[in-house]
Amino acid sequence: MSHAYVPRAAPGGRASSAPLMGGGDEPAIFEMSVPGRRCASLRATGVPEWTAEELVPAEELRPEPPTMVEVSERDLVAHMTRLAHRQYSVDMGAYPLGSCTMKYNPKLCDEAAALPGLRSAHPAAPVAYVQGWLELLWSLGEALCKVTGMDAITLQPPAGAAGELTGLLMMRAWHASEGRSPSKVLIPDSAHGTNPASVSLAGYRVVSVPSDGRGLVSPSVLSGYLDDDVAGIMLTNPNTLGLFEEHIAEVARAVHEARGLLYYDGANLNAIMGVTRPGDMGFDIVHMNLHKTFAVPHGGGGPGAGPVAVSRRLADFLPGPVPERWPDGSFAWHHPPRSIGRTHGWHGNALALARAWAYLLANGADGLRRVSEAAVLNANWLLSRLKGTYAVPYDRPAMHEVVVSTRDAPGPAAGLRALEVAKGLLERGFHSPTVYFPLVVAEALMIEPTETESPETVNALAEALIEVANTSAAELAQAPRTAPVTRADEALAARALVPTWDALSRG
Amino acid sequence: MPDYVPHTDDDIGRMLADLGLNDVDELFAAVPGALRLAGGLDLPVGLSEYEVADEMSRLAAANRAGDLVCFAGTGAYDHDVPAVVRAIAGRPEFVTSYTPYQPEVAQGVLQALFEYQTLVSRLAGLPVANASVYDGATALVEAVNLAVAATGRSTVWVSRGVNPRWWEVLRALTAGRGLDLVEVPIVDGVTAWPSADAPVASVPGQALPAAVVCASPNVLGCIDPLRAARAVADERGALMVAVFDPIASGLLRTPGEQGADVAVSEGQPLGTPLSFGGPYLGMFAVSHEHVRRLPGRLVGRTRDVHGRTAYVTTLRAREQDIRRERASSNICTNQTLVAIAAMVQMAWLGTGGLRELALRCARGARYLREALVRVPGVTAAAGAPVVREFGLRVALPVATVVDRMAEEGFLAGVPVELGQEEVLVVAVTERRTRSEMDAYATAMEKVLS
Incomplete structure (x- = not known):
């Protein structure tokens, strides 16, 4: 295939100019501590100054408080700022971790979530005092139902895996209401690790279904696994290979005929907004990762949000309370009659939900469709660049992410491990893709450019990947030479565990 | 609509051409026609950044909880957070x-x-x-x-x-x-x-x-x-x-x-x-x-x-x-x-600051508890020593007390069911002053009288 289009502008997402260099180690904050130094000042309250001994029984009172650190505010800020400078981020450049959807997080949403009227509301306040929050949550829920083609929703789950467990427990409660207690949940072998872990926690047994030669769930293979004891199936669509499960309607029919339910892992919803909906495919339960598709920033590993939307027949089982709109336009909490109970201490990661609502308002129907189109276009265009350099184990039109491999690559990349490619990319100005996942592909590199990277950036990423592929393993073994550390000793970390500063000082 | 997708029409045309495609719809060829969403999503069109900010501000302003002096806790506490x-x-x-x-x-x-x-x-x-x-x-x-x-x-x-x-x-x-x-x-x-x-x-x-x-x-x-x-x-x-x-x-x-x-x-x-x-x-x-x-x-x-x-x-x-x-x-x-x-908060507090913060909460809890149990219609739910929060039995349904106290400007606490009875759990953080607590006790007296 010819690559007629070579963008000429500088790539906005290449971070190779960043001064992310390691001069020396950043001391642990405990090394900066000086007894008696402090930042804290507390307000004067006029409350009688009873002593600790007057307030707490002697046997419960600790003589000295736990040792925190004693630093000045200036040193604290300097330390944290230097740590920030040792950290890559989406704001700095492209972050093509497959499955994680590291898109740009609009600043508008940060400001929205920082509004005092949202931040200062106590979660147990009477509904009359939190009408804005209830309206926000209700509106977000309605919109997410429309995006997924579902009927009702809980916003409580604080992350995708929490959504999975919530959805599976609803699956369980629904079967119980039908007088059944099937014990198995089917999962394709390409699934995220959270899927089988959640299935076990929900008290189900995992049965792994092999993908066919095209990387898909095949109805004929699946039929061999369907019986009375199947509670349901968990699918990601597009799947973790970045492929659309073309037979999904047939799969749904077969699972429903076996009285099972279909669970949609929404990790890859970014690919299909405005194009198709899980509800129309036949799914009964859908979780969404708002920190992926709806641009809630990932926060170094969280917080996210993992709402779960369901079809009408499952609505009564939702965790409660859920926000409800009354005919007079006011909002109240509703307790679903057969609720599985709370799955979060309060109402979910509310400020993350507020960010997602701002993102949804800004994009609207037209914007969300454009998001998915550009995400899929970027992925396919990137894939077309990488063919001939990397192996493409499932060579079909991709959705929003692509999986390539060094194993059986046509050129010199065949001699490299995925890990070497990842590290080589780090010193060429890009975060690495996800490596060694999905498990069904050896030496996998799972690349998700996302829609917010320009053609210039995607082109530069492709060129960097090609350059790495043509670099010797010996040279890549030195990489990344430009980062604050190079090849941390993970075996040592596990063997001689130092999880705290105190473990180190105890030796 | 603010556009977080950087692609120009020219970009899209040339990238599609590289892929041998004519139209973005062809990117979704793997999605069976029967599953395609006709007519697009049933959502409004996107808004400008400024309109979104206005709408979010409207929602935020519709919450009046922040105007109440907060004595609610049970897992969510109104502590000060430094800049x-x-x-x-x-x-x-x-x-x-x-x-x-x-x-x-x-x-x-x-x-x-x-x-x-x-x-x-x-x-x-x-x-x-x-x-x-x-x-x-x-x-x-x-x-x-x-x-x-x-x-x-x-x-x-x-x-x-x-x-x-x-x-x-x-x-x-x-x-x-x-x-x-x-x-x-x-x-x-x-x-x-x-x-x-x-x-x-x-x-x-x-x-x-x-x-x-x-x-x-x-x-x-x-x-x-x-x-x-x-x-x-x-x-x-x-x-x-x-x-x-x-x-x-x-x-x-x-x-x-x-x-x-x-x-x-x-x-x-x-x-x-x-x-x-x-x-x-x-x-x-x-x-x-x-x-x-x-x-x-x-x-x-x-x-x-x-x-x-x-x-x-x-x-x-x-x-x-x-x-x-x-x-x-x-x-x-x-x-x-x-x-x-x-x-960062722990480092900012430091060893001494954490102790002082804990002490202030415990002092406030003791001060307010002593003031409230003197109010007719209020008794302590338990006698054991407390550190920031305490339970009360009140002479009216707890939800009623919370609603009426809100009218007086206080988020009075959180209703907690404990076996057969319901108690009002009141939290006092280092933010609460003596005058706020005195006013709370006065309001409680009014609400229960």
Whole structure:
């Protein structure tokens, strides 16, 4: 295939100019501590100054408080700022971790979530005092139902895996209401690790279904696994290979005929907004990762949000309370009659939900469709660049992410491990893709450019990947030479565990 | 509509041409026609940034909760948060990065988490703390799952002093596994554990527990002796799971010192505003013995090939992406940014500041409790010593009292059902002044008269 289009502008997402260099180690904050130094000042309250001994029984009172650190505010800020400078981020450049959807997080949403009227509301306040929050949550829920083609929703789950467990427990409660207690949940072998872990926690047994030669769930293979004891199936669509499960309607029919339910892992919803909906495919339960598709920033590993939307027949089982709109336009909490109970201490990661609502308002129907189109276009265009350099184990039109491999690559990349490619990319100005996942592909590199990277950036990423592929393993073994550390000793970390500063000082 | 997609029409045309396609629709050829959404999403069109900001401001302004003087707690506390926490936790390097899969370019988050783990470990008095779970309630669920996995038992004794909302989460999230959760009552604010000589068969549950769970301070704000829970755990060969409070840690003996195997806490009081209940922070610490059953991420300190200090996520074999259906936790995304905020808050408070903060809460709680029990129609729900929060019985339905107190300008507390009765749980943080408390007592007198 010819690559007629070579963008000429500088790539906005290449971070190779960043001064992310390691001069020396950043001391642990405990090394900066000086007894008696402090930042804290507390307000004067006029409350009688009873002593600790007057307030707490002697046997419960600790003589000295736990040792925190004693630093000045200036040193604290300097330390944290230097740590920030040792950290890559989406704001700095492209972050093509497959499955994680590291898109740009609009600043508008940060400001929205920082509004005092949202931040200062106590979660147990009477509904009359939190009408804005209830309206926000209700509106977000309605919109997410429309995006997924579902009927009702809980916003409580604080992350995708929490959504999975919530959805599976609803699956369980629904079967119980039908007088059944099937014990198995089917999962394709390409699934995220959270899927089988959640299935076990929900008290189900995992049965792994092999993908066919095209990387898909095949109805004929699946039929061999369907019986009375199947509670349901968990699918990601597009799947973790970045492929659309073309037979999904047939799969749904077969699972429903076996009285099972279909669970949609929404990790890859970014690919299909405005194009198709899980509800129309036949799914009964859908979780969404708002920190992926709806641009809630990932926060170094969280917080996210993992709402779960369901079809009408499952609505009564939702965790409660859920926000409800009354005919007079006011909002109240509703307790679903057969609720599985709370799955979060309060109402979910509310400020993350507020960010997602701002993102949804800004994009609207037209914007969300454009998001998915550009995400899929970027992925396919990137894939077309990488063919001939990397192996493409499932060579079909991709959705929003692509999986390539060094194993059986046509050129010199065949001699490299995925890990070497990842590290080589780090010193060429890009975060690495996800490596060694999905498990069904050896030496996998799972690349998700996302829609917010320009053609210039995607082109530069492709060129960097090609350059790495043509670099010797010996040279890549030195990489990344430009980062604050190079090849941390993970075996040592596990063997001689130092999880705290105190473990180190105890030796 | 602000456009977060950078592609020009020319870009799209040329990229499609490279792919041999004519139209963006052809990118979705794998989606069967019958599944295509005709007419697009049923949502309004996108708004400009300024219109979105207006709409979000309208929603924010429709919340009047922030105008009330807050005496509500039960897991969400109105503590002051210094500017430095917002400034650091708002840095894009922390806000817009993800799980540190590539440690070379994630030393910032990794080292901050290492420092957070150290501080949580000190609060808990246990040697290992993880990099966070979602919130206090789910931390408790993870602790129970750990104990079940460690002992092979499926009964758990849980004090009624554990926050009822956490109880609900525990029931819901363990429902699939058929755990037998035995409620142990509290009497006068302290858990009434079965006596040592009570035969196993004579206590509810009729099986040896995997864990004995005790909260101190508990939902009534009372100090509930953890040593008693440890003794019960020893008698039954169970793990002791302690629910602690990070602020009260400035005054109280640590869970670890009192024999806890696992200690969990809601970390919100350290640097996170009320935020309508989230994102909050699940703090989780364990003894050495159970480190390989720790849920979630754990950061360890190591060296790189050049001998430089490096931080990595470690003991990864515990985690769901490797262990899959054999993992005892499914957590992946956690609450890293909230943990970093808590780390900064702890460093800002320092050793002396934490003690002073804890003292101020305890002083306020005592002052207001003494003032309120003098109000006709109010009695204390328990006599045990409290550190920030306390329960009251009031002469009117609790929800009515809360509504009427709101009209007087106070978020009076949180209604908590405790067995047959409902109590009003009142929290006092370091933000509350003597004059606010005096006014609260006056308003309560008016509401109840």
